[in-house]
Amino acid sequence: MIDDLFEFLQEGVTPYHAAATAAAWLEAAGFTRLEEADYWNLEPGKGYYILRNGSAVVAWRIPDHAIGGWRITASHSDAPGWKIKSDAVTNDGCRRLSVEGYGGMNMASWLDRPLTVAGRVLVRTEDGVETRLVHFDRDLLVIPSLAIHMQRNVNKGHEYNPQIDMQPLWGPEGSRSLTDLLCEALGVAAEDILDRDLQLVTRQAPTQIGPDGEYFLAPRIDDLECAATTLLGFIDAAAETDSACAPVWAMLDNEEVGSSSRQGAQSSFLRDVLDRILESIPHSAQMEHRALANSFLLSADNGHATHPNFPAKSDPAAPVRLGGGVLLKYNASQKYTTNALSGGIFRAICEKAGVKVQTFTNRADEAGGSTLGNLQSHSLPIPMADIGLPQLAMHSAVETAAVSDAEAMVRAVAAFYRVHLRALGDGVYTLE
Template structure:
């Protein structure tokens, strides 16, 4: 695929993922199309060398793995991204009435978004709904697939200071307009029931979120840019999976792709990076292949993880917010992230390993560190290491406006990210503790 092909494919992927539950469903469909077999966590697993498999947890996290043919001295090569983004979740009792005949949606922030970017946007609602079907209760994906809400700004005539100082109270200002009077209380759940073709009384619970309905787009006089909701971190989720599929099986290792939920709120859930999900999958793979506990521990000690989460590209209007020497740029390729207070899992050893992989495949790469007087954000690499400890490096696609509801990256960076991940999954990276490593043919 060309640079443009990958950029437009990412746009299509993002448009089909209005919630983390839809993201997992889309990734599952892509893996099934590529010949991967789905394994339920509640079933016994039968795994064979040369096999391709995936499993999900909570309908919002997914792990796929491709088993090599020659596993006498094997290890895992993992790339992990996350499928959630900062959004506003609709509360269990959805509606707020008034003033007058207005009907509004009561929402709560999920993650650390840039609040003002959500104002005056056409918003949809998506997530999962638990529905009674006879003696069973089943989880159904839901997407309004139309504009159903807006969070209106206050007119400047009513707040003359807003351009000098904008302060938003989430309980007052971030409340979504749902009806001007044509709908009455409980209309929100009635809308969902009608869209799903079920009775309102059969909806028992839901996890649904507002989402920006603006489509992802490649743009610019030279088509240099890609803007979309949820680039953090669906850009990396796309690049990592497509890289694994492009690489194909590596006969001496087990290639692993993970896309976790709940990174934006700390990852400490049953389906987050701090959960046992990755550990459980790797241990079950080891056991199903007839390997011992000793062999599992040796395999993990020789394994490697790419923690894939986007990086801050140098801002065109605020270059002073970035480190003078350690900054990354749009369309310059994947960035290797490092910070000395350890929010990232990168160190000299892991950085050298990834640089060697990229250099061997002639794939461009950049570096990113925060300014020394500014704290950066954390991500999932070190959190995952609390359960499965292995060498790892944090990498990401450079982007602008991280945590806005509409973010921007370089259109070429998508293909460059896929190239980097393909090189990673293709190589046979053999690690000797922290003494050294070898890229075997």
């Protein structure tokens, strides 16, 4: 399993690459790609998936009988980082790229490490416009820090200014430009590049650490660890799920900046897919409402492990350990959607599967951020639980998590898709 996770972390250098990697896994598992602009002719027993914006994916399997509910997991493809605004700015004999921050990050973690560029490029073709992915798989640039000799008090705390501190060094004045490299990589002329969405990418490869490889270190653990492990559980169990329920896997985009895009959790993307699935098969309005009432969604986004150097930063009533199992996240203001009902159901599923569950809550004096479930519930009124995996150094350029927790998530999600969950009434369920 860890090799599959490392592949997803390594290949998913941008949301576009993460979506392409997910699509390749789904194709290998026998799922058929559809397009939103096409007519959908769905067959029982078959699996399908679609992309929106090239950065968000929804996959599902049609049950052999009428759809009696949905089993959904949702994660996100994006991570905090640096978006490239322009090709190069010359300054004192050097060329720099011009970048802007995306999401909240630990800026210092991006300094003095090998970086490269990846993303998508829109190119002109004979027939119109085409999207192409690009990833320069080599050490290409760096954001150099200012020497301590010129800021003697830096270790006492420094406020980073993105416009001054965080602009990356590209090369010497007169060197080939980023556009030159794009043209070479894509085999196009500069005038055929119409636009691009590019970002800086850390060059750290996923690697196991610890005396027996108990932990792992990688970029983008938040949230590609959840994306990969829920996808592995979905693929493992999708063909064996309750015939009355349709298994659905979603990886949405732009969570780190509020999810308000057309491919984010605040959009209609997931609900659009569910509605179109029902529209493609005979159903009644009653059937649609009954299916929603018999549905369940797991919002999968990582949470903070108790930091061994800073234990006071975590809730003392709910310590979270690396290697302690899947997180079940609670918040009094419903920024996490878990309540007694959804939490109890998830705990029961994990208990049957032999998966350890940890409770995650923030300190009472520390605000937590919203996740996918809170935002998705605006358009999808079904029971939800917020889950995740414990990690350290969240939103750093490189993060740390535990191998055993990732394995636990795969088992928990596979069990979630396999369980025969029935709503017998409000707050009354059967699990078989």
